[in-house]
Amino acid sequence: MAKYLTKRLLRSVVTLFIVTCVVFTLMRAMPIEGYFQNYEKLTDAQIQAGLREQGLLDPLPVQLWHFFQGLFRWDFGVSHTYRTNVPVTEILRDKLPVSIRLGCLSILTSMVFGIPIGTMMARHKGRFFDKLGTVFIVFIQAVPAAVYFLLIQLYGTTALGVGLLFDAANPRCWILPVLSMALGNTAYYAMWLRRYMVDESNKDYVTLARAKGVSENAIMFRHIFRNSFVPLVQYIPSSFLNTIIGSIYVESLYSIPGMGGLLVTVIEKSDNNMVQAIVLLYATVGVIGLMLGDILMTVLDPRITLAGKAGDR
Amino acid sequence: MEKDIILSVKDLHVKFTLRGQELHAIRGVSLDLYRGECLALVGESGSGKSVFCKNFMGLLDANGFISGGEILYNGMDLTKLKKPLEWRALRGGEIAMIMQDPMASLNPLKTVGEQIAEAVRLHQKDVAGRSAVREKVLGYLRDVGIGEPERRYKQYPHEFSGGMRQRVVIATALACSPKILICDEPTTALDVTIQAQIIRLLLDLKEKYGLTVIFITHDLGVVANVAERVAVMYAGQIVELGMAEEIFYDPRHPYTWALLSSLPQLGERGEELATIRGTPPNLFKEIRGDAFAPRNPQALKIDFVMEPPFFRVSDTHYAKTWLLDPRAPEVAPPAVLAALRSRREVNGP
Numbered sequence: 001m002a003k004y005l006t007k008r009l010l011r012s013v014v015t016l017f018i019v020t021c022v023v024f025t026l027m028r029a030m031p032i033e034g035y036f037q038n039y040e041k042l043t044d045a046q047i048q049a050g051l052r053e054q055g056l057l058d059p060l061p062v063q064l065w066h067f068f069q070g071l072f073r074w075d076f077g078v079s080h081t082y083r084t085n086v087p088v089t090e091i092l093r094d095k096l097p098v099s100i101r102l103g104c105l106s107i108l109t110s111m112v113f114g115i116p117i118g119t120m121m122a123r124h125k126g127r128f129f130d131k132l133g134t135v136f137i138v139f140i141q142a143v144p145a146a147v148y149f150l151l152i153q154l155y156g157t158t159a160l161g162v163g164l165l166f167d168a169a170n171p172r173c174w175i176l177p178v179l180s181m182a183l184g185n186t187a188y189y190a191m192w193l194r195r196y197m198v199d200e201s202n203k204d205y206v207t208l209a210r211a212k213g214v215s216e217n218a219i220m221f222r223h224i225f226r227n228s229f230v231p232l233v234q235y236i237p238s239s240f241l242n243t244i245i246g247s248i249y250v251e252s253l254y255s256i257p258g259m260g261g262l263l264v265t266v267i268e269k270s271d272n273n274m275v276q277a278i279v280l281l282y283a284t285v286g287v288i289g290l291m292l293g294d295i296l297m298t299v300l301d302p303r304i305t306l307a308g309k310a311g312d313r
Numbered sequence: 314m315e316k317d318i319i320l321s322v323k324d325l326h327v328k329f330t331l332r333g334q335e336l337h338a339i340r341g342v343s344l345d346l347y348r349g350e351c352l353a354l355v356g357e358s359g360s361g362k363s364v365f366c367k368n369f370m371g372l373l374d375a376n377g378f379i380s381g382g383e384i385l386y387n388g389m390d391l392t393k394l395k396k397p398l399e400w401r402a403l404r405g406g407e408i409a410m411i412m413q414d415p416m417a418s419l420n421p422l423k424t425v426g427e428q429i430a431e432a433v434r435l436h437q438k439d440v441a442g443r444s445a446v447r448e449k450v451l452g453y454l455r456d457v458g459i460g461e462p463e464r465r466y467k468q469y470p471h472e473f474s475g476g477m478r479q480r481v482v483i484a485t486a487l488a489c490s491p492k493i494l495i496c497d498e499p500t501t502a503l504d505v506t507i508q509a510q511i512i513r514l515l516l517d518l519k520e521k522y523g524l525t526v527i528f529i530t531h532d533l534g535v536v537a538n539v540a541e542r543v544a545v546m547y548a549g550q551i552v553e554l555g556m557a558e559e560i561f562y563d564p565r566h567p568y569t570w571a572l573l574s575s576l577p578q579l580g581e582r583g584e585e586l587a588t589i590r591g592t593p594p595n596l597f598k599e600i601r602g603d604a605f606a607p608r609n610p611q612a613l614k615i616d617f618v619m620e621p622p623f624f625r626v627s628d629t630h631y632a633k634t635w636l637l638d639p640r641a642p643e644v645a646p647p648a649v650l651a652a653l654r655s656r657r658e659v660n661g662p
Contacts, residue, residue, distance in 0.1 A: 203417060204412055204414055204417035204418040205417060205418050205419050205420045205421075207372065207412065207418075208410070208412060208418045208419070208482065208485070209420070209431075210372060210404065211370055211372060211404055211405060211409065211410040212404065212405040212409070212431065212432045212435065212485065212486075212489055213401045213402075213403075213404035213405030213406055213432075213435050213436065213489065214401075214431065214435065215397070215401060216397055222431075223420050223423075226422055227420065227421070227422050230422070300422070301421075301422060302421075302422060302424075302469040302471070303421055303422075303469065303471045
């Protein structure tokens with residue numbers, strides 16, 4: 001297990017290194033306006049001087065080397081157009097925790113609701129509860145999220161007696177955004193869990209368990225549930241990233257100071273240092289998510305061996 | 314042999330609804346199962362062997378239903394059982410089953426030991442405590458011939474070969490301590506050398522645990538090795554029933570003749586193997602007369618009009634063919650079957 005983890009971790013580091021290089025190189029192809037606050041008013045000479053000062057005229061490998069050096073000092077440069085001369089890390093330090101909390105809470109919420117809904121649907125396949133659940137899933141997937149986000153905000157704020165604006169200190173303010181963000185994943189988990197469970201319940205080992213005299217409930221929970229959860233579990237950690245990035249609309253609805261729309265904003269302002277840092281951050285979260293997913297799967301499914309070779313455990 | 318009936322099926326009819334149509338899968342089967350015997354159900358695919366046995370455990374697919382007849386076990390009519398709870402009292406503990414594909418019939422995410430232990434805990438309430446259950450499971454693993462049971466206990470199904478998995482499935486069935494064991498083509502998915510081992514094992518366990526065994530198969534070679542009594546099924550009916558000796562050496566139904574003639578063992582090297590022409594009848598339609606008649610080159614006129622009743626050949630041997638009617642013309646069984654008989658005289662019964 002430890003051996004596999006180290007290997008996997010090293011491989012992730014390599015992936016991130018490659019991603020960093022690619023992103024960094026691509027960023028050099030971006031317009032240079034984003035490195036100055038008042039680009040239009042500068043003369044060519046001033047621009048060249050500014051670029052030299054920021055080290056942007058050095059050869060690419062040298063720049064990359066400097067970037068990695070900065071990385072180890074936790075220095076991602078400063079923002080130019082988004083917030084003038086404020087270090088990127090400082091900007092993210094304020095926003096990231098909000099997003100992480102929001103993301104974690106919403107994933108947790110969607111599991112708390114999605115898994116029982118999916119299980120119940122599979123258990124009552126073809127009957128009332130299954131149909132009700134299908135209506136819910138189809139509604140969530142077919143109706144544009146904006147519609148029910150607005151509805152939730154409209155009725156939720158009144159019902160809970162909270163204002164439209166987000167206040168991180170007030171726990172009740174978290175409920176509506178978290179709920180809004182959780183709905184999509186809830187439907188997703190419910191839909192796939194139901195499908196996997198129905199698939200599993202048609203397998204021979206379920207018939208054999210039934211023939212052994214195991215009760216339907218025990219079959220459902222002891223045999224089918226875990227087996228169906230395996231394919232789903234791989235997706236859960238990586239859905240965290242989607243949730244953070246996908247929170248753009250919810251965050252703007254409630255004016256939450258999170259990461260949701262940040263990437264789009266800084267790209268629009270061509271704030272290259274910010275773009276670089278955020279893309280790297282997302283890539284890291286993504287790679288970690290995939291790794292966690294794989295690890296969770298190996299923990300749950302003995303057929304997927306950690307060492308890579310079956311039998312030498 | 315003392316004939317103590319353990320399970321009695323009377324005129325059982327089973328239908329399936331498929332896309333608005335009704336498929337008559339079991340068309341009036343009556344059968345008495347004697348305690349301690351090994352009965353083989355033989356027939357080609359789709360003849361209703363498995364469906365017939367699934368009724369004993371209430372395991373028919375959701376679109377299937379019993380449309381008539383009764384199954385008597387322990388003074389209960391199993392066709393009347395509705396509630397899952399009633400069935401659960403029967404499943405495993407009274408009647409257990411082994412299925413065809415050992416690769417698919419174990420839960421891939423649970424250790425082999427856990428899966429057998431589950432059966433022990435359900436059906437042997439007197440075995441209390443973790444270690445007692447474990448001991449019991451290890452005993453079953455030893456009984457089915459799995460070496461190093463302590464190590465194997467903790468392993469998962471994918472770490473077992475096909476034959477070994479089938480042994481585990483058998484151990485699971487035994488752990489339910491059943492009276493009747495239904496083996497639904499237990500060796501079909503295994504290669505020939507393993508087949509023989511599994512059959513040997515089943516016969517040994519039948520003696521050791523005093524089981525009554527129903528052996529479903531389409532492999533007559535297997536039947537010859539295991540069965541005391543044979544029921545030949547065709548198109549949802551039993552067409553011939555008798556002791557294994559009688560079925561092999563004195564078959565009376567044209568379908569049994571055809572089935573035996575197509576045994577590869579009887580073929581001559583270099584000659585084409587005997588086959589049965591045509592396909593089994595469509596069970597969506599009402600069948601008139603003898604279901605096998607359209608495929609039988611020697612069919613009588615009456616075979617197309619009227620369904621034959623069972624004719625008694627001996628106390629143990631019955632066949633459902635008009636050929637046994639006193640008015641029927643003399644129709645000789647295919648010549649190749651004489652080879653079977655002569656082989657028996659050489660080898661002894």
